[in-house]
Amino acid sequence: MRTVTAVTRTYRILRAGLLAACVAALAACSSDDDDRPAYVERPVEQIYAQAANELDQGEYRKAAQSFDEVERQHPYSTWATEAQLMAAYSYYQANQYEDAIATAQRFIDLHPGNPNVAYAYYLVGLCHYERISDVGRDQEMTRKSLEAFQEVVRRFPDSAYAPDARLKIDLARDHLAGKEMEIGRYYLTRGLYIAAINRFRTVIERYQTTTHVPEALHRLVEAYLSLGIEREAQTAAAVLGYNYPGSDWYEDSYALLTGRNLQPVEDKGSWISRAFRSVF
Known part of the structure; x- marks a missing residue:
C-alpha cells in the first residue's frame, strides 16, 4: 500500500540542497579541526552528514535519531528545521508511524509558513494510510487518513501532493463504505x-x-x-x-x-x- 514517489521526491530535494551546504561548511572548517578541543557537542554539519548517510544506507531508525540530534544540539541553526522534517521521513521509512506523525506535526506547528509544510501534512496522511486494515476490522486509521488527506487538498490544492491525496481520499472513502x-x-x-x-x-x-x-x-x-x-x-x-x-x-x-x-x-x-x- 506504500506510496513512495512523492515522498522520495521531496526527500531528494531536501537532501540535495542541504548536503551541498553541508559539504561546503565542512570544507570551510576542516583546516582547524585538529586544533579544536574535544567536547560532547558536535558540529551541526557533521551530525547532519551522518544522518544523511544512515538514511542512504537504509538505517532509518539511526537516521531519525541522528536528525533529531541535529535539532537537540543546534535548535537555532538553519539545519534544525530541515532536520526535523527529515527525521519525520526517516521514522516513516522505519515504520515508526506514531513517531513520524508526532515529528511532522511538530514541524507543522513550529513552521506553518515553511515551503515544505505541505509535505509534512501529506506525510501525516501516509502514516495513517499505511495502517488501514481490512473492512472486517476497526477503521480508525481509514478515517484519520481521510481527514489528513482532505487537509492537504484543502490547504494546498495546487501542491505536488494534492493529486495523490485526492486519489487516497477516494480509496479511503470506498473503504469506509x-x-x-x-x-x-x-x-x-x-x-x-x-x-x-x-x-x-x-x-x-x-x-x-x-x-x-x-x-x-x-x-x-x-x-x-x-x-x-x-x-x-x-x-x-x-x-x-x-x-x-x-x-x-x-x-x-x-x-x-x-x-x-x-x-x-x-x-x-x-x-x-x-x-x-x-x-x-
Whole structure:
C-alpha cells in the first residue's frame, strides 16, 4: 500500500540542497579541526552528514535519531528545521508511524509558513494510510487518513501532493463504505432490516461516489420488500436502474420486483431520490 514517489521526491530535494551546504561548511572548517578541543557537542554539519548517510544506507531508525540530534544540539541553526522534517521521513521509512506523525506535526506547528509544510501534512496522511486494515476490522486509521488527506487538498490544492491525496481520499472513502456494507449485510441476513437499511443509507448519503452504491441500492430493495414497504423498494430500484442501468445489481432488483408484480417506479419524495438529486 506504500506510496513512495512523492515522498522520495521531496526527500531528494531536501537532501540535495542541504548536503551541498553541508559539504561546503565542512570544507570551510576542516583546516582547524585538529586544533579544536574535544567536547560532547558536535558540529551541526557533521551530525547532519551522518544522518544523511544512515538514511542512504537504509538505517532509518539511526537516521531519525541522528536528525533529531541535529535539532537537540543546534535548535537555532538553519539545519534544525530541515532536520526535523527529515527525521519525520526517516521514522516513516522505519515504520515508526506514531513517531513520524508526532515529528511532522511538530514541524507543522513550529513552521506553518515553511515551503515544505505541505509535505509534512501529506506525510501525516501516509502514516495513517499505511495502517488501514481490512473492512472486517476497526477503521480508525481509514478515517484519520481521510481527514489528513482532505487537509492537504484543502490547504494546498495546487501542491505536488494534492493529486495523490485526492486519489487516497477516494480509496479511503470506498473503504469506509465497504465497512458499512459489511455491517449492513450482516444485519440483513439476520432479519434486522431497519438496522440494515440505516447502514445502506449511510453509504447512499455519505459515500455516493464509491463503488458500493449499486449494491447498497439493491440491498435497500431487499430490505424494504422484506418489511413490506414496496414504494421505497420500487424507488431504490428505479434510482439504481437510472444511474447504473447495466449493472447486475439492477437486474437482481428488477427480478425481485417483477416477481411480486411490481415495477421500478421512483417516488420523488423519497429520501433516496433526494439523496441522488443532491449529488447528480
